[in-house]
Amino acid sequence: MEKALPIDKKRYKKPLWQRIWAAKASYIMIGPFMILFILFSVIPVGAAIVLSFTDFNMLQTPNFVGLNNYRSLFMNDDVFMTVVKNTLVLAFITGPLSYMLCFGFAWLINELPGKLRAFMTMVFYVPSISGGLMFIWTYIFSGDRYGVLNGLLMELGILDEAIQWTTDTDYMLIICIIVEIWGSLGTSFLAFMAGFKTVDEDLYEAAAIDGVRNRFQEVWHVTLPQMKPQLMFGAVMQIATAFAVGSVEQALTGFPSTDYATHTVMLHINDYGNIRYELGYACAISTVLLVFMQITNKVITRVLKED
Amino acid sequence: MAHHVRIGGKLNRSHGGNAVIFILLIVVGIFMALPMYYNIITSFKPASEMFIFPPRFYVTEPTIRNYRMMMQLMMNLEVPFTRYLFNSLFVALLSTFLGSLIGAVAAYPFAKKEFPGKKFFWQLIMITLLFTGGVTSLPTYIVKAKLGLINSYASMIVPSLATTLHLFLMRQFMLQIPDSLLEAARIDGASEFRTFMTVVLPNIKPAWTTVLVLKFISLWNTGSVDIYDEQLKLLPTALSQMATGTISRQGATAAATVVMMLPPIVSFFVTQSKMLQTMAHSGIKG
Numbered sequence: 001m002e003k004a005l006p007i008d009k010k011r012y013k014k015p016l017w018q019r020i021w022a023a024k025a026s027y028i029m030i031g032p033f034m035i036l037f038i039l040f041s042v043i044p045v046g047a048a049i050v051l052s053f054t055d056f057n058m059l060q061t062p063n064f065v066g067l068n069n070y071r072s073l074f075m076n077d078d079v080f081m082t083v084v085k086n087t088l089v090l091a092f093i094t095g096p097l098s099y100m101l102c103f104g105f106a107w108l109i110n111e112l113p114g115k116l117r118a119f120m121t122m123v124f125y126v127p128s129i130s131g132g133l134m135f136i137w138t139y140i141f142s143g144d145r146y147g148v149l150n151g152l153l154m155e156l157g158i159l160d161e162a163i164q165w166t167t168d169t170d171y172m173l174i175i176c177i178i179v180e181i182w183g184s185l186g187t188s189f190l191a192f193m194a195g196f197k198t199v200d201e202d203l204y205e206a207a208a209i210d211g212v213r214n215r216f217q218e219v220w221h222v223t224l225p226q227m228k229p230q231l232m233f234g235a236v237m238q239i240a241t242a243f244a245v246g247s248v249e250q251a252l253t254g255f256p257s258t259d260y261a262t263h264t265v266m267l268h269i270n271d272y273g274n275i276r277y278e279l280g281y282a283c284a285i286s287t288v289l290l291v292f293m294q295i296t297n298k299v300i301t302r303v304l305k306e307d
Numbered sequence: 308m309a310h311h312v313r314i315g316g317k318l319n320r321s322h323g324g325n326a327v328i329f330i331l332l333i334v335v336g337i338f339m340a341l342p343m344y345y346n347i348i349t350s351f352k353p354a355s356e357m358f359i360f361p362p363r364f365y366v367t368e369p370t371i372r373n374y375r376m377m378m379q380l381m382m383n384l385e386v387p388f389t390r391y392l393f394n395s396l397f398v399a400l401l402s403t404f405l406g407s408l409i410g411a412v413a414a415y416p417f418a419k420k421e422f423p424g425k426k427f428f429w430q431l432i433m434i435t436l437l438f439t440g441g442v443t444s445l446p447t448y449i450v451k452a453k454l455g456l457i458n459s460y461a462s463m464i465v466p467s468l469a470t471t472l473h474l475f476l477m478r479q480f481m482l483q484i485p486d487s488l489l490e491a492a493r494i495d496g497a498s499e500f501r502t503f504m505t506v507v508l509p510n511i512k513p514a515w516t517t518v519l520v521l522k523f524i525s526l527w528n529t530g531s532v533d534i535y536d537e538q539l540k541l542l543p544t545a546l547s548q549m550a551t552g553t554i555s556r557q558g559a560t561a562a563a564t565v566v567m568m569l570p571p572i573v574s575f576f577v578t579q580s581k582m583l584q585t586m587a588h589s590g591i592k593g
Contacts, residue, residue, distance in 0.1 A: 139345075269445075
């Protein structure tokens, strides 16, 4: 007599091909995106890593050179060390600062009534979407007395003579940080604005009954835990932009800047990739930058998850 | 709850606190808006007011001479200005439309379906979410060259269609759609695609709008990449060519910057209110 085998429905898994066939609609839906994604995101990253072990120069067939690029990068390239230092300083100042400002101002603006809130959101967000405005900063920090900042400070009697803001190594980095921060209330800021909207109003009422007495307690006990997804996202965005600094620096202080004072890893990549055509070497720099980003991301994700 | 202070319908707020916030926002707001304000002012300054000491934050004799000069410079370009405008609009609108569609369709399985390899693919996407910007611009150029995209509209459009950031945004929003809604559609016999069109899309309007605006703005602001044919180049490239060089063009450059800023600002202004509206009415609890 045959005995029916007990089948644990939850544990039982169909063979792989059956599961793939059953999910064919999903594959069709992700298909177009995944193909483009692999072509323009995965392959370039892979290629950068592979080419970093070659002497590729766009013209000749690349030869495998082992760790040579990395060796010259860390042993012989003085500029690279300056560049890493600058990038880390910029990333570790502007990244967290801008992250906190994004959240802080999203929070404060969210306190405002409707129309005013929409207006202030514009005021804070617009710098990040009007790339052309960078030109006006060069005008503001212009080194002669007709520069807006110099003119203003001299008129007020704070300065006796014009400061070369964008070529004096004492000021270059701080100038770049200010402009970087100014233009950094972008995607994360919007995500946080939207995040505040998704928090259920009833939770605030409930928290008030539980003894929350002011807006600081409210944001700490109610809003922050509710906004975890947006906070994570914001962190990733900040890391991506913080390590890829360079365009602001180039626009303000030129390329290359005085004593490489505001030369960044990105600009170093452009230098070797687009100007010297040492692509293997440029790819090695890219790879180092990618590793930096990954490590920082891992650390920050862990910290955010623990909270 | 009589002992709870309620100001403007909000709990736990104080007038003092509101005042501090207001002042802080005004001070920082001025800093944020100053470059834009100064740029607009400059664009209306006659040459006699442009280089004076001390700098002026107002115009005494506003003129549209700078805008006329900008138009003149534009007309004297090798390629007519309208061609650049068309290129920019064509590239930005087509990429925005196609890209947000491809992204939304792909975000749905990642948010709501189970399929072999999902975890692996998602992990891959999350890793590259970090690599925005030009970190891998050199290998990307090689891929484009192999596909024959260099020096064509496609070199701008095709790579921008699959932006991981936008996929991520839409997927995050879709997670908040209750499964019961999808289940109901399935019981009614709707296909996956129908469910997507009738249940998912209407429920992710805020995310959809956000992605449309973000895509449009970033494409509008990006100069031509890997395009050598003057006929195919985009507006920002044309403007920066115009702006380079002489100081006498500072006014015209300011005027051009104002014109370039308008589409992103207007599109954000228009959709922001719509976004807030849709968010208020979407009624999905996280």
